[in-house]
Amino acid sequence: MTEITPPAPDGHRALKSPAISFEFFPPKTEEMERSLWETIKRLAPLSPSFVSVTYGAGGSTRERTHSTITRILAETDLLPAAHLTCVGAARGEIDEIVGRYHEAGVRHIVALRGDPPGGIGTAYATHPDGYQTSTDLVAGIRKQHGDIEISVSAYPEKHPESRDFDADLDVLEAKVDAGATRAITQVFFDNDLYFRYLDRVRARGIGIPIVPGIMPMHNFKQARNFVTRAGTSVPDWLAEKFEGLDDDAETRKLVAATVAAGQVQKLAKHGVDTFHFYTMNRADLVFAICHLLGIRPQGAQKAA
Numbered sequence: 001m002t003e004i005t006p007p008a009p010d011g012h013r014a015l016k017s018p019a020i021s022f023e024f025f026p027p028k029t030e031e032m033e034r035s036l037w038e039t040i041k042r043l044a045p046l047s048p049s050f051v052s053v054t055y056g057a058g059g060s061t062r063e064r065t066h067s068t069i070t071r072i073l074a075e076t077d078l079l080p081a082a083h084l085t086c087v088g089a090a091r092g093e094i095d096e097i098v099g100r101y102h103e104a105g106v107r108h109i110v111a112l113r114g115d116p117p118g119g120i121g122t123a124y125a126t127h128p129d130g131y132q133t134s135t136d137l138v139a140g141i142r143k144q145h146g147d148i149e150i151s152v153s154a155y156p157e158k159h160p161e162s163r164d165f166d167a168d169l170d171v172l173e174a175k176v177d178a179g180a181t182r183a184i185t186q187v188f189f190d191n192d193l194y195f196r197y198l199d200r201v202r203a204r205g206i207g208i209p210i211v212p213g214i215m216p217m218h219n220f221k222q223a224r225n226f227v228t229r230a231g232t233s234v235p236d237w238l239a240e241k242f243e244g245l246d247d248d249a250e251t252r253k254l255v256a257a258t259v260a261a262g263q264v265q266k267l268a269k270h271g272v273d274t275f276h277f278y279t280m281n282r283a284d285l286v287f288a289i290c291h292l293l294g295i296r297p298q299g300a301q302k303a304a
């Protein structure tokens with residue numbers, strides 16, 4: 001539950017700064033690597049609870065995810081969480097990856113089924129000797145290591161492959177029963193969808209934190225394409241805010257920051273105290289949004 005500090009002078013209840021986490025993807029080139037590290041250096045002083053690094057579709061970034069995670073461990077005080085999927089690998093290989101992470105000191109895995117190797121929308125095929133579902137993967141990790149934190153996905157609009165919300169929640173419940181301790185949501189833009197989903201989750205008796213995943217839309221057109229394929233709806237009011245800005249990156253950035261800041265501030269006002277940011281390896285918008293949430297770099301002075 002949110003910890004409440006004494007009432008603020010304006011009569012509003014004053015909330016403690018929310019907890020935050022950041023998601024990065026492993027860089028493909030040296031230039032992208034430099035840019036990621038500038039981002040990490042800018043965001044690290046905001047003291048995130050953890051930072052996660054994604055695992056490319058089909059397991060394509062296995063080594064790059066690993067080297068990004070180990071560099072974070074070696075060069076920062078941040079707690080890294082490694083994403084891992086069931087796709088394209090036998091159980092033994094996955095267990096070995098988890099073992100390598102554990103040996104390196106990683107104590108947090110984001111365990112996922114993964115998208116179909118043929119891309120979103122194609123039929124999902126499991127590796128014949130692999131973990132068959134995310135639930136199996138969670139159980140496999142838990143069996144190997146009792147001291148690893150396991151986060152999983154959650155879908156406020158249900159996963160596109162799920163028959164209905166009940167089937168979707170069955171999967172979430174199974175993942176929790178197998179050992180998951182936190183869920184991070186797919187990106188959403190309509191807060192009501194999150195709150196309705198949270199009601200459903202709690203009505204099921206699922207008690208783990210359901211951390212909202214927030215994505216500032218640096219490039220609206222590209223992002224819309226990507227999130228829509230993953231099952232996230234983009235409301236008309238949001239599209240209207242970016243209308244006419246295709247060739248105006250500067251204004252788009254300001255609009256994107258305003259929209260995402262509005263979303264998190266409304267969530268915070270309704271008691272949400274933990275946020276996961278899909279950073280797209282960029283610091284500027286996320287830094288500004290965290291500032292608006294009252295989060296200051298460690299060592300910086302707060303305004304009186």
Ligand code: FAD
Nearest residue numbers: 054055057083112113114115133134153159161162184186
């Ligand atoms: P799950 O929650 O396991 O399930 C998806 C659907 O599959 C279910 O709703 C159901 O229809 C079916 N299903 C699964 N298990 C069962 C079961 N036991 N019984 C019956 N039906 C079942 N993808 C990547 O490739 N790399 C990443 O790093 C990555 N990170 C992500 C991080 C977050 C926070 C989120 C929300 C998603 C991420 N994804 C990532 C995308 C994810 O891999 C896809 O959405 C994928 O299609 C589903 O994987 P999942 O673990 O979310 O699915």
